[in-house]
Amino acid sequence: MDLQEMVDDIARILDASATLEDRAFQLLAYAAQSGDIDAVRRDSILRRRASDEVRAYFEGYGVATAAGPVRIPADRGLGVLARVCVPLRHRGVTYGYLWLLDSGALTDERMDAVTPLVAGAAAALAQEARSRQDLGVRLRDLLSADPEIRASVRLDLAGPVAAIAVRNASGVVAPLWTLPRGVLADAGDPLTAVLAPAAQARAVAARVQDMYGTAAGVGGPREDPGEAWRSWREATLALRAAQRVERLAPVAAWGDLGVHRLLVRLSPAELADLAAEAAALSGELALTVGTYLDQGGRARETAARLGVHRQTLYYRLAKAERVTGLDLDDGESRLVLHLGLKAAELLAKDRQGAR
Numbered sequence: 001m002d003l004q005e006m007v008d009d010i011a012r013i014l015d016a017s018a019t020l021e022d023r024a025f026q027l028l029a030y031a032a033q034s035g036d037i038d039a040v041r042r043d044s045i046l047r048r049r050a051s052d053e054v055r056a057y058f059e060g061y062g063v064a065t066a067a068g069p070v071r072i073p074a075d076r077g078l079g080v081l082a083r084v085c086v087p088l089r090h091r092g093v094t095y096g097y098l099w100l101l102d103s104g105a106l107t108d109e110r111m112d113a114v115t116p117l118v119a120g121a122a123a124a125l126a127q128e129a130r131s132r133q134d135l136g137v138r139l140r141d142l143l144s145a146d147p148e149i150r151a152s153v154r155l156d157l158a159g160p161v162a163a164i165a166v167r168n169a170s171g172v173v174a175p176l177w178t179l180p181r182g183v184l185a186d187a188g189d190p191l192t193a194v195l196a197p198a199a200q201a202r203a204v205a206a207r208v209q210d211m212y213g214t215a216a217g218v219g220g221p222r223e224d225p226g227e228a229w230r231s232w233r234e235a236t237l238a239l240r241a242a243q244r245v246e247r248l249a250p251v252a253a254w255g256d257l258g259v260h261r262l263l264v265r266l267s268p269a270e271l272a273d274l275a276a277e278a279a280a281l282s283g284e285l286a287l288t289v290g291t292y293l294d295q296g297g298r299a300r301e302t303a304a305r306l307g308v309h310r311q312t313l314y315y316r317l318a319k320a321e322r323v324t325g326l327d328l329d330d331g332e333s334r335l336v337l338h339l340g341l342k343a344a345e346l347l348a349k350d351r352q353g354a355r
Contacts (some may be wrong), residue, residue, distance in 0.1 A: 024178035278340030
């Protein structure tokens with residue numbers, strides 16, 4: 001019997017509206033509506049998960065650690081009708097929740113009638129969680145650069161997928177088990193690897209990044225999951241950009257990196273060679289020229305971005321030309337300086353991280 005059948009049977013036996021969610025409050029199954037419906041149940045069905053506000057309200061009643069049913073009163077402000085939450089626990093671990101709208105008829109005796117079904121749902125969720133954990137461990141092999149290691153992995157995945165690399169944080173254990181179904185994750189050191197459906201990748205990356213409070217990179221999508229290792233390589237490079245380029249932080253996607261796709265591939269020595277082209281610029285001059293080049297050489301936009309008079313901008317640009325010996329009206333000179341400044345930015349962050 002699958003989860004949907006279990007929920008249907010529970011709703012029929014109790015004559016109550018029933019929904020089943022995983023421990024991240026994401027909807028897994030719901031029974032046909034019977035009786036009243038509240039905004040929380042409607043939104044859960046439509047959005048496939050509860051809002052953070054509603055989740056916090058329910059968690060305030062201790063549903064995550066309760067060993068048995070929890071009766072939750074109505075709250076007009078949140079649009080919550082009275083309900084019973086039955087934690088789906090298996091061997092002492094909560095894997096999800098069964099929610100039953102309660103008009104007052106769900107006595108303890110009536111609830112006892114669905115105990116076997118509740119236990120079955122909990123066991124099914126536990127088995128799925130273990131399967132996900134096993135898949136997560138094998139994920140590292142799927143993302144390996146070694147074709148022989150990749151060839152040993154057999155995962156039933158549908159594309160398109162995208163890989164995500166997240167920098168771990170010392171002492172932080174991220175609740176990766178709360179990620180949506182269909183997402184694989186493995187907490188390694190120093191990076192957590194995640195593989196998600198491409199359409200969800202950015203949202204999942206932001207969620208895992210928030211768990212650690214660090215930075216994340218998202219690789220490009222791949223129709224063939226067997227090519228996910230290429231997306232992983234891009235994700236690690238995008239992570240490097242997210243850690244070093246402020247405007248790309250804290251989550252950088254490979255498709256948004258622009259010229260940084262090239263720069264993040266370079267070694268520190270190669271970056272130093274590029275940065276040497278702009279070594280004569282520092283402080284105010286470097287900021288001015290960098291902003292000017294980022295704005296495509298448009299003086300008015302640059303002056304506005306820097307908060308200076310246009311004449312001040314022209315003075316600084318002329319000074320930059322003198323100290324570098326380069327002509328900012330020349331396209332190649334602009335390119336040399338632009339790359340040099342961006343390489344210097346990456347190097348500076350590398351040195352800060354090394355201290």
